[in-house]
Amino acid sequence: MNKQTVEVLLDNCDSDDRVRQAAAIIDLVDAGVYEAVPKIIKLLNSSEVVIRSNAVYALGYLGIEEVETVGPALMPLLKDLEELVRSETVEALGELGYTPAVAPIENILRNDPSALVRASAAETLGYLEGPESIATLEISLLDKDEDRAVRSYAAYSIGLLGTPQLLPKLENYLKLELPLSVKAELLGAKYWLGAKEDLDRLLSLLENADELLATIILNILTDLKEREPVANLANDAPDLERVLSSIALRFPLMRQHAESILE
Structure with a gap:
């Protein structure tokens, strides 16, 4: 993107035209214009939900070189009135690896009224690499009244944060009456933590899965394949x-998705 176009986009961030403003934010992300961060931070105070959510999303990517500035600027939006903005904020803080957000996001996981936001929190805690979050994630995992997507992300993040010493406890969880999607994530977590035999158990679930569960398990297998160090699934x-x-x-x-796992 040439300098003139960048300048136009930066000017559009100051526009009173909300459509131009929203589009400019996304275009700046796509072009990787890191110098836009100060202007985008100002937009966190916009009265427009779409502007705030776009700005938060953008800072999750463009703010990586200024985490100590961007992280604190994002934190107040964890309490935004709009669930979309709160969800985007949780995810942006995860993208930035902003560890001071761990405790507030743990609180969100247990107390936010929106399942969308709680799911974002459960997933993000795994990326923030704080093993102290495992206890909170376990509470959500075992909460029968919790949304199954939240429980699934909790299982996923436990797999990222845990150690092999956690395997016996996770095996006990598998004996409980859990949604199959949650069991699938637990099997993926156990496999990642060293229980190689659980890959066969995951495939047994896949063999008898309906379309929705099959999609979930294919996504789990794809994620395992793409992690470092590389897992030898075959x-x-x-x-x-x-x-x-x-x-x-x-x-x-699903053919293309299934075949890509074998490549």
């Missing part, structure tokens, strides 16, 4: 190709 589960081929036949729209 070596740990000899039936992987057979099960994925079966899924591709049962759900043709």
Whole structure:
């Protein structure tokens, strides 16, 4: 993007035209214009929900070089009246790795009225790499009244934050009456923590899954494949190709996704 275009976008951030303003924020992210951060921080005070949410989203990416400035600027928006803004703020703080947000996000996980925001909190705690969050995540995981997406993200993050010493406890959780999507995430978490045999158990779930659960499990397998250090899924589960081929036949729209896991 040339300098003149960047200047136009920066000027549009100051515009009274909310449509131009919102579009400019996203264009600045797409172009990686890090110098836009001061202007975008000012937009966190906008009266328009779309402007605040776009600004928060943008700072999650462009603010990576100014975390000590951007992090504190974002924190007040964890209490924004709009759930979309709160959700975006939680995720942006995770993208920035802003660890002072851990305790407030733990509080959000247990107390925010929005399942969308709680789900964002459960996922983000895994990225903030604070093992002290495991206890809070376990509470959400085991809460029968909690939204299943929140419980699933809690299981996912426990897998990121935990150690092999946690495996016996996670195995006990699998014996409880949990939604299958949550069990799938727990199996993925256990596999990542060293229980290689749980990949076969995950594939057994996949073999009998409906379309929604199959999508969830394919996403889990894709995530495991893309992590570092790289997991050798095919070596740990000899039936992987057979099960994925079966899924591709049962759900043709998932064929490309299933095949990509084998690549």
